[in-house]
Amino acid sequence: MAYEALDFFDVDALLSEEELMVRDMVRDWVDEKVIPNIEQHYLDGTFPREWIQDLGEMGILGMVIPEEYGCAGMSYTAYGVVCRELERGDSGLRSFASVQGSLSMHPIHKFGTEEQKQKYLPRMATGELIGCFGLTEPDYGSNPGGMITKAEDKGEHYLLNGAKMWITNGTICDLAIVWAKLDGEIRGFIVEMGDEGFTAPEQKGKHSLRASVTSELVFQDCKIPKDRLLPEAKGLSGPFSCLNRARFGIAWGSIGSAQACFDAAKKYSLERIQFNRPIAAFQLIQMKLATMLREITKGQLLAYHLGLKVDQDDWIPEFVSLAKMNNVDIALDIARVARDIHGANGVTSEYPIMRHMNNLESVKTYEGTHDIHNLILARHITGIQSFTRNLK
Amino acid sequence: MADIAVLLKQVPDSNAKIVVSGGRLDEGSVNKWSMSPYDEYALEAALALGGSITAITCGPERAKKMLTDAAAVGVTELMHIVVDDLTTLDSNQVSSILTAAVQKTGATVVFCGKQAADTNAGSIGPSVAEKLGAACVTMVSELSGDSSGFLALRPSANGMERVAVSAPCVLAFDKMSTELRRPNVKGIMMAKKKTIEAMSVSDLGVDIGSSSVTLDNQSPPAEKPAGQKFEGAESVASVVSKLRDEAKVI
Numbered sequence: 001m002a003y004e005a006l007d008f009f010d011v012d013a014l015l016s017e018e019e020l021m022v023r024d025m026v027r028d029w030v031d032e033k034v035i036p037n038i039e040q041h042y043l044d045g046t047f048p049r050e051w052i053q054d055l056g057e058m059g060i061l062g063m064v065i066p067e068e069y070g071c072a073g074m075s076y077t078a079y080g081v082v083c084r085e086l087e088r089g090d091s092g093l094r095s096f097a098s099v100q101g102s103l104s105m106h107p108i109h110k111f112g113t114e115e116q117k118q119k120y121l122p123r124m125a126t127g128e129l130i131g132c133f134g135l136t137e138p139d140y141g142s143n144p145g146g147m148i149t150k151a152e153d154k155g156e157h158y159l160l161n162g163a164k165m166w167i168t169n170g171t172i173c174d175l176a177i178v179w180a181k182l183d184g185e186i187r188g189f190i191v192e193m194g195d196e197g198f199t200a201p202e203q204k205g206k207h208s209l210r211a212s213v214t215s216e217l218v219f220q221d222c223k224i225p226k227d228r229l230l231p232e233a234k235g236l237s238g239p240f241s242c243l244n245r246a247r248f249g250i251a252w253g254s255i256g257s258a259q260a261c262f263d264a265a266k267k268y269s270l271e272r273i274q275f276n277r278p279i280a281a282f283q284l285i286q287m288k289l290a291t292m293l294r295e296i297t298k299g300q301l302l303a304y305h306l307g308l309k310v311d312q313d314d315w316i317p318e319f320v321s322l323a324k325m326n327n328v329d330i331a332l333d334i335a336r337v338a339r340d341i342h343g344a345n346g347v348t349s350e351y352p353i354m355r356h357m358n359n360l361e362s363v364k365t366y367e368g369t370h371d372i373h374n375l376i377l378a379r380h381i382t383g384i385q386s387f388t389r390n391l392k
Numbered sequence: 393m394a395d396i397a398v399l400l401k402q403v404p405d406s407n408a409k410i411v412v413s414g415g416r417l418d419e420g421s422v423n424k425w426s427m428s429p430y431d432e433y434a435l436e437a438a439l440a441l442g443g444s445i446t447a448i449t450c451g452p453e454r455a456k457k458m459l460t461d462a463a464a465v466g467v468t469e470l471m472h473i474v475v476d477d478l479t480t481l482d483s484n485q486v487s488s489i490l491t492a493a494v495q496k497t498g499a500t501v502v503f504c505g506k507q508a509a510d511t512n513a514g515s516i517g518p519s520v521a522e523k524l525g526a527a528c529v530t531m532v533s534e535l536s537g538d539s540s541g542f543l544a545l546r547p548s549a550n551g552m553e554r555v556a557v558s559a560p561c562v563l564a565f566d567k568m569s570t571e572l573r574r575p576n577v578k579g580i581m582m583a584k585k586k587t588i589e590a591m592s593v594s595d596l597g598v599d600i601g602s603s604s605v606t607l608d609n610q611s612p613p614a615e616k617p618a619g620q621k622f623e624g625a626e627s628v629a630s631v632v633s634k635l636r637d638e639a640k641v642i
Contacts, residue, residue, distance in 0.1 A: 059578050060577055
């Protein structure tokens with residue numbers, strides 16, 4: 001049965017004509033290419049190459065970057081809409097687009113030299129080159145400033161040593177944006193697959209984001225040519241600038257997952273007969289559906305307004321933290337409740353529910369955990385940061 | 393390559409819910425309007441040949457969106473004959489309007505779908521051809537062509553036949569094996585800048601007379617009866633008889 005995107009307050013009517021056309025383009029593609037195949041890819045733990053080619057052909061990789069670099073120069077709202085439609089298919093698919101656009105192309109565009117932009121961005125926009133983003137380390141997740149990956153200036157080149165973990169697209173990447181300390185300061189480097197001393201083994205055994213490649217990045221005396229340093233990024237503000245853009249995409253994307261779960265739960269509850277009536281006729285189910293609708297509608301308004309603020313360049317990172325945290329939180333709750341409504345069927349690959357639910361556990365954790373975003377907001381309220389303290 | 397005019401119709405999307413109220417389709421209940429699927433193949437065939445393409449539609453204001461969709465996949469010229477309620481016109485009147493529009497473009501080659509997904513009348517292609525004095529090939533499922541003409545594959549009484557045709561001609565397309573092209577973000581950005589040439593029937597200077605058809609009533613198709621299950625060899629005779637006499641499929 002065809003997907004019906006819940007939009008109770010008709011929020012999409014606020015989108016421009018071109019944003020609506022982009023929405024329909026991606027929605028149709030997800031219907032045609034992703035939905036019929038995603039369950040098998042999820043079970044097999046694979047991410048198909050042809051999807052990358054399609055994303056490139058549609059022009060949605062790095063779509064907010066200007067046309068002079070082979071991109072579309074579209075609004076952040078349009079990017080948000082794309083993330084929502086992709087994540088309606090699967091969070092792993094949206095993760096691919098987020099990592100390519102926000103975490104790999106954005107830092108090159110914002111912090112790179114003109115030569116670096118010309119060399120990489122047009123080919124990344126088409127999906128010919130795949131990027132990844134190495135910030136998190138095995139022992140440094142919420143505290144990236146403590147990273148131990150180190151770069152040394154060896155005159156002719158930089159020498160990189162260390163390891164990164166939980167890196168989406170790592171094993172399939174052509175280049176990695178790697179954050180490392182150079183003389184104690186966090187700097188960004190472009191590491192190419194094939195650079196001596198760089199390996200990216202895949203992390204297996206995930207119960208979440210299975211249709212997405214997750215990897216370690218290992219640097220053992222990895223030589224990086226001097227022209228691969230991103231000159232304009234110094235300190236944690238570099239990677240945080242990227243993360244804010246990716247979190248923006250998550251704030252929209254998670255609504256797509258929630259819409260998919262709502263759509264499935266509504267249809268299932270109307271079709272499933274128990275005690276001689278559809279389970280949708282029972283008040284407990286009705287309350288669940290009403291709560292889903294309520295939270296999705298609020299999340300849609302939050303995402304839309306965030307898009308407006310970012311497009312007007314009138315925003316602070318805390319806006320993004322609030323939207324990311326809230327929308328993933330409600331999406332995960334909605335997925336869990338949808339699982340309840342589906343009963344035993346909800347755990348099977350016949351329905352998209354458990355897949356979305358499992359994916360959202362990762363989405364809640366990556367790009368700043370739910371708790372960390374609370375602390376970011378609380379720091380904004382109180383002016384007191386609570387991340388570090390001296391323990392006696 | 394000769395200039396090609398492609399006739400497109402906006403119809404309720406094949407996944408849209410159709411509500412009939414007061415003996416008429418309730419257009420307000422249609423949540424998605426799309427290009428009629430056979431017209432999509434006509435458009436794809438034109439785009440594959442290249443050259444200058446004018447997309448022409450006759451319909452209400454909402455049909456503009458479909459023309460912009462056509463521009464997003466590469467159509468160069470867009471023409472909209474604004475008719476607020478197509479159901480007040482019969483097929484003959486619509487084909488007169490479209491013929492005048494084609495003549496206005498100067499195109500000598502016309503592509504369209506073999507039938508629209510809403511009315512399924514299938515009359516526009518042959519009717520426009522007749523009015524243009526052009527050759528007509530219908531149910532085209534494969535096409536090749538160059539500046540001298542086209543080779544079109546269509547069904548015949550004995551299977552399939554390949555027909556050579558040259559301008560002026562009208563080709564009405566069936567589903568083809570070609571994959572339809574998808575728009576991309578750049579195409580969408582370009583489409584926004586394209587001007588749609590909008591005009592009324594009187595602007596075209598065509599006299600369409602009055603409709604010879606009165607639409608009496610619209611109703612949803614009858615619900616399918618429940619399926620029947622047969623088991624065991626002894627039921628074969630009964631199944632065969634039902635397939636032959638009731639379902640009329642053998």
